[in-house]
Amino acid sequence: MHRRPCSSCPVRRDIAAKCARIAEKAVLVYAKEPQVDASDELLRRAGPSALLTLDGVMRGLNAAMATALGRPAEQCLGHDFCDLWPASRHLCADSLIHAAGTSTTAMRVLEFPGQGGVPVACLIEARQVKDSAGGEQLVWVHALDARNDLASLLIPFRLATEAADLGLWMYAPHRDQLEWLGGAPVVAALFPDSTAPLSRVISAVHPDDREAFRQLLRSAPIQQSSWMRLRYLTQHDGWHQLAAQTRRLQLGYGGPERIFGVVRDDTKQEKRKQKAQAALAAERQRAKDIADFSSALIIAASEQELQQVVLTRLAATFGASGALLALVDDSRLGCATDAGIAMREVQALHGLRLGHPSPLPEAIRTGRPQFIPDRKDHIRRWPHGPFPRLDRLGSDYAFSITPLSETGDQPLGAWVMTYHRGYQPSLDERTLMGTLADLAGQALRRIRLQQARVELATALQQTMLPTLPEHLPGLEVAARYRPSRDGLDIGGDWYDAFVMPDGAIALEIGDVQGHDVDAAAFMGQVRLSMRAIAAQEPDPGIVLTRTNELLTTMDTARFASCTMLCLESRDGQVTGTSAGHVPLLCAHRDGSHDVRELPGGPVLGVVPGIKYREEPFTLDEDSALVMVTDGVVEGPGLTLDAGLERAGTVAAQAVHDGLNAEETADRILDAAIAVDHLDDVALLVIRRT
Secondary structure: OOOOOOOOOOOOHHHHHHHHHHHHHOOOOOOOOOOOOHHHHHHOOOOOEEEEEOOOEEEEEOHHHHHHHOOOHHHOOOOEOHHHOOHHHHHHHHHHHHHHHHOOEEEEEEEEOOHHHOOEEEEEEEEEEEOOOOOOEEEEEEEOOOOOOHHHHHHHHHHHHHHOOOEEEEEEOOOOEEEEEEEOHHHHOOOOOOEEEHHHHHHHEOHHHHHHHHHHHHOOOOOOOOOEEEEEEEOOOEEEEEEEEEEEEEEOOOOOEEEEEEEEEOHHHHHHHHHHHHHHHHHHHHHHHHHHHHHHHHHOOOHHHHHHHHHHHHHHHHOOOEEEEEEEEOOEEEEEEOOOOOHHHHHHHOOOEOOOOOHHHHHHHHOOOEEEOOHHHHHHHOOOOOOOOEOOOEOOOEEEEEEOOOOOOOOOEEEEEEEOOOOOOOHHHHHHHHHHHHHHHHHHHHHHHHHHHHHHHHHHHHHHOOOOOOOOOOEEEEEEEEOOOOOOOOOEEEEEEEEOOOOOEEEEEEEEOOOOHHHHHHHHHHHHHHHHHHOOOOOHHHHHHHHHHHHHOOOOOOOEEEEEEEEOOOOOEEEEEEEOOOOEEEEOOOOOEEEEOOOEEOOEOOOOOOOOOOEEEEOOOOEEEEEEOHHHHOEOOEOHHHHHHHHHHHHHHHHHOOOOHHHHHHHHHHHHHHOOOOOOEEEEEEEEO
């Protein structure tokens, strides 16, 4: 009989030949009708043994095979051999029977359950034999005794791990020794010694991973463990990032128990992962930098703030070595640089005319970006333009110029970034540069427009603030005004002080609703109306009554609060009234203060027919009256009562310290600014000397 050994498992030929000779002499008998012939000899072996039909149906088996299959012998007879194995072993068992059915001999490694639950890996041979009774061809399946040739049992494991690009090792606990069995050449090359004491292997494991590796060996399961990552120091190329799995197996019936492990080298994969993570982190950081850059441009409130935003963020955002910002002022360039470029290095660009034949003015004039890779390209294109030497980059470098406005728009300026020689920004970078430069241009236009509006508002404000009377006998008068930080920076707060025809001093302070030009115009109407009425009717109550009548007939949506005092400088007699305004403060020389609520009525311009009442009182010598708007005494987290108490305390301390009206007004204003209120701030201090 011709015998063909298994091509995938080089088992010793003499064992296969011996099994074949036994099969040729055997005579089969059915398990239901035992006969004493050669078939009994085939099933009388110590290891698992069975007889099957050529299509794999069980005809007979011994007790060891029944134990291996985990069921009584009578439940195995008549069933397909492959169906008696766990699903995970069907394919291997089926290939074994199929190979034996088409040839004389086949071999596979199958795992049987062993004592204590540790699987037994056996080298199973399947070969054809003839039934001596009926002449039928059968397949004899039995476990070979591989105890004297464990290497043949391990060959399939080595082939499988090599195919999976893994390495294979075996650990003998009783000898405390690791044996490297090979596998993928790349992994096997990490372990040049085929056998090594465990202590030597552990010494190459990173100290932080050693205890976990020992635990992996001590508690190796019968099924595959989870992957454990460890760092391993090789002899030639340093640390490698490995991953290992273990399981426990018995090698053949009656054979030794060993712990097997597979190892995977993740070093390249880990480096790729780290590189990808670093790239992702860098991209996220850049996205955040760009978002912060854009946000900072949007909220920049002045050209100085805009310059600061650009010069602190631009180079870092695009990986440049330095940055320069050039803004157009009266057809000339005003330049500023960051820490990467010294101003002395580009001094020739500062004050350069917009019509100069060099790249920076040209980019600003035309609205077209310029990218210059080196000094040679610059000289070729702009032979008369300056090419400064930079400390960081020397006399040859690359730079990009991105204008802040497009072609056809009014030239605003441009920013410049420097790089090492030959650098060329990608298309995405150029697009992003252009987007941010356009945003900077929009911010600059907004800032300059706002500045023009502020200058207009400031001029309007200056024309509307009154001039206080000078050299009042026995009195000091000081006023302060601070516009709000919203809108046009001008609002409806006002103060006034003037001498009436009878020699008394009229003092006013008020607040018109709103913070815009209309509010300022309405404030002017109220103040001028009160002056005109006071020239005819000096009583404060009458002045407010008639002013209210005038405003209610104007059909305006605005209203105003106001306090008016009439002060006799000779004896300090005061007559006062209020139209829904903040109470009056009285500060005394002894450091005390009073909050005086004046009689009167509602705000001006809302309810017609109101008569405003007034009240007389006396201002003592070395005392001061403080008239304020709500911006002085209210703010975030500060109530009106608390604000009045705070301002009164500051004023009283100033009077107690002997400060004059101007110095007292400064102290109160400083305290009001600290409240951080967004409203207008106006105050009037009258001190009787």
